[in-house]
Amino acid sequence: MTEAESQDNQLEEETTRGSKNSSEQECTEPSFQPKILTFACNWCSYAGADLAGVSRFQYPPSIRIIRVMCSGRVHPDLVLEGFARGADGVLVTGCHIGDCHYIKGNQYTKSRMALVPELLSNIGIDPRRFKLDWVSASEGKKFSDMVKDFTNQVKELGPLKIKLEI
Ligand code: FES
Numbered sequence: 001m002t003e004a005e006s007q008d009n010q011l012e013e014e015t016t017r018g019s020k021n022s023s024e025q026e027c028t029e030p031s032f033q034p035k036i037l038t039f040a041c042n043w044c045s046y047a048g049a050d051l052a053g054v055s056r057f058q059y060p061p062s063i064r065i066i067r068v069m070c071s072g073r074v075h076p077d078l079v080l081e082g083f084a085r086g087a088d089g090v091l092v093t094g095c096h097i098g099d100c101h102y103i104k105g106n107q108y109t110k111s112r113m114a115l116v117p118e119l120l121s122n123i124g125i126d127p128r129r130f131k132l133d134w135v136s137a138s139e140g141k142k143f144s145d146m147v148k149d150f151t152n153q154v155k156e157l158g159p160l161k162i163k164l165e166i
Contacts, residue, residue, distance in 0.1 A: 032155060032158065032159060033060070033061070033062055033155075034062050034088035034089055034151060034154040034155055034159070035062065035064065035086060035087050035088050035089075036062045036063045036064070036087060036088065036089040036090070036091055036147075036150065036151060036154060037063075037064055037066065037082040037085075037087040037089070037090045037091070038063045038064065038065045038066070038090075038091040038092075038093065038147075039065075039066050039068055039071065039074045039078070039090075039091070039092045039093065040065050040066070040067055040068070040093045040094075040135075041067075041068055041069065041070050041071045041073075041093065041094040041095060041100075041101075041105075041106075042067055042068065042069050042070070043069075043070075043095060043101045043137070044093075044094060044095035044096070044099060044101075044134075044135060044136045044137050045071070045093035045094055045095070045134075045135040045136075045143070046065070046067045047136075047137035048093075048135040048136060048137055048138070048139045048140055048142065048143040049065060049135075049140075049143050050140075051137065051138065051139070051140030051143070052140035052141070052143045052144040053140075054140070055140045055141070057140050057141050057143075057144035058144065059143070059144040059145075059147040059148050059151075060147065060148060060151045062147070062151045062154075063091070063147055063151075064087075069102075070094065070100060070101065070102045070105035070106070071092060071093065071094025071095070071100075071105060071106050071109040072094075072100070072102060072104075072105030072106060072107075072108040072109050073105075074092050074109060074112075074113075075112065076112055076113065076115055076116050076119060079092065079113075079116055079130060080119070080123075080164065081166055083120075083125060083129070083160060083162075083164055084163075084164035084165065084166045085166070086160075087160070088129065088154050088157075088159055088160045089129045089130070089131070089150060089151075089153075089154035089157075090129065090130050090131075091130075091131050091132075091133070091146075091147075091150055092109065092113055092130075092131070092132045092133075093132075093133050093134065093135050093143075093146075094106040094109055094134055094135075095134060095136060096134040096136055097110065097134065099136065106134070109132070110132070113132045116130050116132075117130060123162070123164070124162050125160065125162055126157055128153055128154075128157060129154055129157060129160065131146075131150050133146055
């Protein structure tokens with residue numbers, strides 16, 4: 001390669017980098033690893049996460065799990081607090097409907113969490129940064145896939161730029 005060709009290549013790389021950085025909507029940091037706060041109920045989802053680990057189903061190291069006895073313990077305020085404390089995404093998981101160890105805990109979760117997307121929109125946070133899903137103790141693969149998909153989704157959205165006060 002001649003010196004002129006080498007300079008052309010370098011210029012092209014810099015131009016490409018520059019144009020990518022000019023868009024604020026796209027995440028331009030390839031190394032961006034989102035922080036995803038995950039609430040997992042003790043009896044199903046946490047056991048599902050554990051099974052994913054034992055079965056060596058890989059998932060990104062983006063999640064920070066908080067184990068709660070039941071997903072019904074998670075109030076929408078805790079989701080907002082997660083964002084306020086630096087999470088780029090929040091995942092709430094529990095037993096499948098009908099399998100809650102406290103009978104109706106996850107039904108309360110379902111109705112409470114239905115409010116979250118609108119709450120987030122109202123304060124300027126993209127609702128795609130939040131996800132509610134059900135994972136049983138035998139669904140290690142599902143847990144791993146869910147974390148991968150959600151991490152990719154949040155990665156595309158980029159770091160959360162809004163600062164919330166607790
Ligand atoms: Fe798992 Fe209630 S115990 S959702």
